[in-house]
Every structure is written in structure tokens, then in C-alpha cells.
Amino acid sequence: RSTKTRLRFLRRLVFAIVLFVLAMIALSQFTELKRLAGGILASTAVLGLVVGFAAQHTIGNLVAGVQIAASQPVRIGDRICFDEREGRVTDITLSYTYVDPGDGSHFVIPNQLLVEGVVHNRSTEDTQA
Numbered sequence: 001r002s003t004k005t006r007l008r009f010l011r012r013l014v015f016a017i018v019l020f021v022l023a024m025i026a027l028s029q030f031t032e033l034k035r036l037a038g039g040i041l042a043s044t045a046v047l048g049l050v051v052g053f054a055a056q057h058t059i060g061n062l063v064a065g066v067q068i069a070a071s072q073p074v075r076i077g078d079r080i081c082f083d084e085r086e087g088r089v090t091d092i093t094l095s096y097t098y099v100d101p102g103d104g105s106h107f108v109i110p111n112q113l114l115v116e117g118v119v120h121n122r123s124t125e126d127t128q129a
Helices: 002-027 031-054 056-071 111-116
Strands: 079-082 085-092 096-100 107-110 119-121
Touching (some): 096 111, 107 111
Antiparallel strands (some): 079 085, 096 107
């Protein structure tokens, strides 16, 4: 559910940004408002740069989540070993992968670390080798 809510929010945010940029471009067509629209667009670009740097890890986790969904190196139910910890994957979201080591606790791996690190998926081992 929370993934759907996040995607809905992200879709609405992108739509609002596109509408805002289009409105500023339309305003810049009027000679009297050209300087105002240019200033607003420039300050919006700086704001976007600041937000981009601030959300760098979050965006990285989201991109890694999409990469995991596409390539599926691990799936829910797989037994994995990551960073000297072992357990069964219980959930994979866009940002995090949840693993149950079997002792009643859970550990959470940010997807960016999962994509960049070495994961030993014991569920896909070839027992005939």
C-alpha cells in the first residue's frame, strides 16, 4: 500500500512540476512578464538542484528498487547471505528489502546497498554442480 501511495504522490508531483514549467514558459511569451518568468524558472532550477542533492540516497534506493524488480536477483522467500548475515527475504519494496534471520528479528537492507554489494542467494544454488 505504501508503495502505491508513494508512486501516486510522485506521479502527482511530476505532473505539478510539468504544469508549473509550462505555465512559466507561457508567461515568458509576454514581454512584460518575461523577466519575472525567467527569474522564477531560474530559482526553481536552483531549488531542484538542492532537493536533488538532499534526496540523493532516497532516489538511489528507489532506482535500485526498480533495478531489483526488473532483474530479480532476489525474490520474496529466497534465503540470502548479505554482509555476513543470513536470512529469508520477507518483503521487497522500492526502497528496502526486509530479511528474517529466523530468530524472531528482522534486518532491513537499503536496496542501493543490495544492488552495489555481493549477495549470495542460497535459494538458487545448483545442487548438481
